[in-house]
Amino acid sequence: MKMTFRWYGEKDDTITLRQIKQIPGMDGVVGALYDVPVGEVWPLEEIAAQADAARAAGLSYETVESINVHEDIKLGLPTRDRYIENYIKSLKNAAKCGVNVVCYNFMPIFDWTRTDLAKPLYDGSTALAFDYHVIAGKSPRQMADEILSHSNGYVLPGWEPERLGELGRLFDAYEGMGEEDLRSNLGYFLKAVIPACEELGIRMTIHPDDPPRSV
Structure with missing residues (x-):
């Protein structure tokens, strides 16, 4: 390896x-x-x-x-x-x-999904994290908005601007x-x-x- x-x-x-x-x-x-x-x-x-x-x-x-x-x-x-x-x-x-x-x-x-981009760990460092309960009951749009609100202005891999501009259309396309x-x-x-x-x-x-x- x-x-x-x-x-x-x-x-x-x-x-x-x-x-x-x-x-x-x-x-x-x-x-x-x-x-x-x-x-x-x-x-x-x-x-x-x-x-x-x-x-x-x-x-x-x-x-x-x-x-x-x-x-x-x-x-x-x-x-x-x-x-x-x-x-x-x-x-x-x-x-x-x-x-x-x-x-x-x-x-x-999306290429990947997280609910926290900087979850504090016991040693003071931070890590990406996913907690299903955080997004339970939320629409895909609400979930995406919450993740993006914590991106600190960075472009996330798999969350590129051209993809985000199509969110509404894509959510509709995948319906069903x-x-x-x-x-x-x-x-x-x-x-x-x-x-x-x-x-x-x-x-x-x-x-x-x-x-x-x-x-």
Whole structure:
């Protein structure tokens, strides 16, 4: 097993590659392009720049998290094939830069959900936390507003502005969709991208729902 550290890139991460390299046993970084809108193709030159920076610091760059899946794919809309084509193009560009693992998720709307972004721990440090009772009985909109009110102005991964601007439409679109519908749409997506992954030598690693329950 190789130990890696999530890195958001030189523009978006206050932790430097030099600092990551100092962690004992650290082999590499897990990167991503957060300025590329979901559904668009990851530019080869941008992936290469991030990979080159990591390797110049003595760190491997073999994994990315995430090449996000467009909501039209999750919803099973007629437009999904176009976004799947773009996804495969992103996989090809990532493979050209030495990426062989792509972590992704298939959660509706949000990549992850928390009820506290800075929960105090016994030692004085803080951590992300989720308490279902905090959001029980609240609408998805109320839940999202509460989480964003504690973000201190930061853009949260998976909560990008272009996604937040579509919240109302997306909540309506998912109304009535069941777990089997979502699972079927995941199967459609995988049947389309896995053959390309096998050719490229890429392993797709799905992130469990975070938290692992319906919210």
